[in-house]
Amino acid sequence: MATEDTREGNPAHPAGQHPDLPPPAGTTGFIGWLRENLFAGPLNTIGTIVTVAVLYMLLVPLIQWSITDAVISGSDRHGCDIGRFAANIGNAYDDFSRENLALDPNQEGLDPETARLWAARQKRAEVDLTTVGSMLGNFDNTYQIMVREGTVPTDLLAVVDQVRPLELQPALLQAIEARDLPAVDSIVNELEPLIAWGQNRDGACWVVIKERVLIFMLGFYPRHEAWRLIVAAVLLVGAVAPLLFDKMPFRKPLLFVTATFPLTGFWFVVGDFPTMIYCWIAFAIYWLDPNRIRGPTIAAALVLLNLIYYFGLSDSDGLLSTIIGLKFLDFRYVPTGEWGGLLATMVNGVVGITASLPIGIVLALGRRSNMPIIRALCTAFIETVRGVPLITVLFMAALMLPLFLPEGVSFDKFLRALIGVALFSSAYMAEVVRGGLQAIPKGQYEAAEAMGLTYWRSMRLIVLPQALKIQIPAIVNSFIGLYKDTTLLSIIGILDVLLVATQTNTRGDWVGFSSETYFFAGFIFVIFCFGMSRYSIFLERKLHTGHRS
Amino acid sequence: MRLTTLLATAAAVATVSAGVAAAGTLDDVKARGSLSCGVTTGLAGFAAPNDQGRWEGLDVDMCRAVAVAIFNDPDAVTFTPTTGKDRFTVLQSGEIDMLARNTTWTFSRDVNLGFEFLGVNYYDGQGFMVRKDLGVNSAKELDGAAVCIQTGTTTELNLADFFRANNMSFEPVVVETGDQARQAYEAGRCDVYTTDASGLAAQRAGMSDPSAHKILPEIISKEPLGPLVRHGDHQWGDVVRWTLNAMITAEELGVTSANVEEQSANPSSPEVARLLGSEGDLGEQLGLSTDWAKNVIARIGNYSESFERNIGVNTPIGLERGLNALWRDGGILYTPPFR
Amino acid sequence: MATETLATPRRSSLWTDQKFRSIFFQALTIGILGFAIAFIAHNTATNLENRGIASGFGFLSNTAGYELENTLIPYNSTDTHFRAFLVGLTGTLFVAFFGCIVATVFGFILGVLRLSHNFLINRVAYVYVEIVRNVPLLLQIFVWWAILLALPVVRESFYLGSGMYFYNGGLKAPSPIFGDLFWMTPVALFVAIGAAIGIGRWAKKRQDATGETFPAFWTGLGLIFALPVMTFFATGAPLEWEVPTLGRFRFSGGLAITDMFLALLIALAAYTAAFIAEIVRAGILAVNKGQTEAAYALGLKPNWTLRLVVIPQALRVIVPPLTSQYLNLTKNSSLGAFIGYPELVATIGGITLNQTGQAVECILITMAVYLTISLSISAFMNWYNRSIALVER
Known part of the structure; x- marks a missing residue:
């Protein structure tokens, strides 16, 4: 007995040799975690309960609307409408209150506030009651259209066979007109299976997204040229990946993709240009050439050939033009008016990001320059642009820029918007870069100067690499801001994701599905921005440990 | 030069x-x-x-x-x-x-x-749409009503002119897109939705209960x-x-x-x-x-x-x-x- | 500079002389800039002339011709475009002012919740911040407006008591009608505020000199509250209320806070608060835990520790980024134009621009006003930042 008992208080253990004991029950495992993290005190417990309640109230309807009650089959609005109409018969009937209908707001001795309330309630009851009838009417109309088009779902056919709503409609309308409530009750009772059917189909109408997803992605970009965008997207991923992760495989060759992406991506999307093919030939040579010397030279030669083509030959139909321009490949030019949706958003985001960084660096260097006039100009530009909303800058690009150009010369509207966005974000970028420049110890500047490096060399080789590195999270954050800001392009008529949503909502056959389209637009932005934001956090952590060690 | x-x-x-x-x-x-x-x-x-x-x-x-x-x-x-x-x-x-x-x-x-x-x-011409249950039969009865309008057109001016000419007042809800104007009207934020008559019918078709709305007979402008x-x-x-x-x-x-x-x-x-x-x-x-x-x-x-x-x-x-x-x-x- | 003092061999020709180069580049920049401005001005003038657009600001005194709802200053369609511009300006300032206040309060709460030890609260706050920061503000404004539109319609308004109604058109409240002697009440308020500040200074001086404390805060607060109230009743309560009454369609009379204002305010505040929350979190985390412990060791009570030790230090980290959030909020208020809140971009930069076609003037006015507001906020916050900065001796 005594030998078995090795528990607490047993004098058998000498001092300092007491065995490790399990922690008290309820402080470890799931229960312990709960206790520590959710129910640590009365206030904490209340907080947990309130949070859970709020989450429940928000999430359950959201899931019902977006998933369980959503409609995804069919190809037009009727399939969605019919479920809503059927459900609304029941909703209006449930909302309808007989007590309120019986109220008499004109009776003597009521104070004005009660009279108002009673009148409103009575009116509401009347509206609800008529809605029951009109919803059945709407249902029947839509049903007849669907029968004509042969798109009635089979489960609805069965329900309609059982309930016969078309025959019930005149009786229901008559009963409502006569305020014959028992008759209304019995008819609605008969309609119950139909209402129940509708209530499982009155959520989001994802059909509208399904039908228009290509417009959300491409706008009017010719569908048979869409493969070019897919290639461009793949290239974009290939171009961005080596910038994001410095230890990935094949980083070196991919960096070539990065370097050439401004050209290749541009010509892939715009078309009518052989550059991308040239770039890829150059890339292939570079890749196959073991010494990696000839690649850049050949690429440069090909770019030169391009320029010759673009500025000298593009208008002629001669043999030389056909050969150099690779016209036999028929790479059709797609004007910016046909871009839209995610494509427009991405082009704006990517071009804005790529352009704003170098311009921002120049502005930041200018603001820290020793030359007073340059400094004053850069400061004035940065502060002015940062002091006004993007909308006004876009208005300026859309409405004032054409006035600045000589008669007969006009910029493409999309390009004007791009210039506006790039200038706007470069001012913000300049401040981010300036923050990085200020964080570099003075010794670095002095050491670079002592080495005899010129200003630009010392900046390029010593200061900027350090300054940009510590500011990467801030730079990414400013990219996120820029990306979100592209929604404002819709105000000057550029067909971005948001304008596609609005356009869909105003189109005759899809009017009234704003929640779905805006939800989808928001979803697209969350995916991209959240991705960027996670990356920024990842970098922050990585750089943080780097500093500590 | x-x-x-x-x-x-x-x-x-x-x-x-x-x-x-x-x-x-x-x-x-x-x-x-x-x-x-x-x-x-x-x-x-x-x-x-x-x-x-x-x-x-x-x-x-x-x-x-x-x-x-x-x-x-x-x-x-x-x-x-x-x-x-x-x-x-x-x-x-x-x-x-x-x-x-x-x-x-x-x-x-x-x-x-x-x-x-x-x-x-x-x-075209500018028209009005109202909810049937308001019991309005003419635009002349709209004194004091809230009106949903999309900005950027002649609509705002016509509307102000019409109400002033008839010695009535209104509460304008001026939004940027027709979509927003329609949503506000359908939610009952406005009593009246006004735009070119050609647009009203299409908007009505997209309401959750199309039969609850009607288009008033008045056309208040030449478009x-x-x-x-x-x-x-x-x-x-x-x-x-x-x-x-x-x-x-x-x-x-x-x-x-x-x-x-x-x-x-x-x-x-x-x-x-x-x-x-x-x-x-x-x-x-x-x-x-x-x-x-x-x-x-x-x-x-x-x-x-x-x-x-x-x-x-x-x-x-x-x-x-x-x-x-x-x-x-x-x-x-x-x-x-x-x- | 260091290189100036060293006689480098490269300094042989004029071109390698740094001073000369600097002057040359600046002169070149000015030249190019001047030429560009002249070029643009010339083109603009030619284009405007060719298109028959009269330039100048004369259009501001023409009749605007359009109505705006619920303006802060009296306005109707027979007023001028300039008055419409003033309506927009007051609208922008109004929503930006309240937006900053609400965003700050909400942002601080959210920032503290982000540091909560409660796993669930912490995570929910985090998810909120992430979602709100990653969805374009314009969409959020649409969503908030849609939520407000789902409130009961005007006839079924919630009655909040004392003549106030809440419905999907916003909040309706009685409007005050001031009597003859009412001006004395605000005067009394200003006097009381002045007195309270004076008492505060005197109390601080006395405390520094003698170490005796004086409840200056409570005395001042009592004064600010009591003096105007007493004046108000002494002058015979010269104030009446006009209660909003429901007509055939809408309420008439009374003050209104519109749904557009509320939607814009909530959206701006909720959006900016997500950013402020992160700033606050970083600020609080930046205060060394040793500071709190040291304060406790000195015998300071917890709320004194917070007030005298933690918050002043956290504020130093918080205020500069907070300033740029206020600036962002003010600029973002321009999105109110989308849902019909009468602010600058909706009035002068919107309907006026459309109706008059004076794009250059309207855009320049709008930009200039925003720039002025931004610079003023920056100046104020810089002043505040200096006043709380660590005084290094």
């Missing part, structure tokens, strides 16, 4: 598609190989992309008809979506060749802004909507004007896309022969081919076909011809003869 030219050239080179408006727009369009046409960013029935991403609508047909007249290709058009704010800027700067953006023909736009309106492709071009280029103006006239005349003469080949082979009247180019050289006088109008009708159809396809009673917009019927059918569409 030299430097100015140099900078101008640099700016032109910097653009991807610099539109250089020289003396003749028609020549420019021909050289470019496509027509650049300004439309709305999206208005059901007039200009909006269908589910396949192709522009459709009455205004879009106007643009396509001009493209067919020049190139015999309805797809030789680049559509530039324009907002209420920048539609005139892009036309003035030469970025687009013509604007077909249900734009109201007004004195100041025609005279002061330096545009030329080339006819009317839809006679002759039509295509316009820059002032001064008469040849180009004639091309657009007579393309529109050809579509209307074709309806009057009974020429449709279905019978146009037959009519051109055996014209039923001398005017049909002149219109379709079987006789005379009207097309060449315009700087186009002789069969330009025949192509327009074959590819796009006459005015009636375009109307019924885009906004007619069998579309979600569901509009009657009304004012837009031919003069002999009780409307006011009337074109000069092809002679």
